[in-house]
Amino acid sequence: MRSVTIDTSESMGSDRTRYEFECSHCSEQTVVDAPVQDQLLGRGCIFCGRDVSERDFVREQ
Numbered sequence: 001m002r003s004v005t006i007d008t009s010e011s012m013g014s015d016r017t018r019y020e021f022e023c024s025h026c027s028e029q030t031v032v033d034a035p036v037q038d039q040l041l042g043r044g045c046i047f048c049g050r051d052v053s054e055r056d057f058v059r060e061q
């Protein structure tokens with residue numbers, strides 16, 4: 001008898017979502033998680049201080 005283990009532990013967790021951020025103003029790049037994304041959207045780019053939009057974020061695979 002064989003047992004097969006399928007690892008599905010990655011990719012389903014919602015609080016591990018990470019985003020690649022690239023500022024459309026200063027072109028700085030960094031990777032952030034969801035809470036930091038919220039901060040950036042609310043307070044602006046951490047590098048240049050200008051407004052950030054959701055289009056500046058790409059969800060990591």
Ligand SMILES: [Zn+2]
Nearest residue numbers: 023026045048
């Ligand atoms: Zn910037």
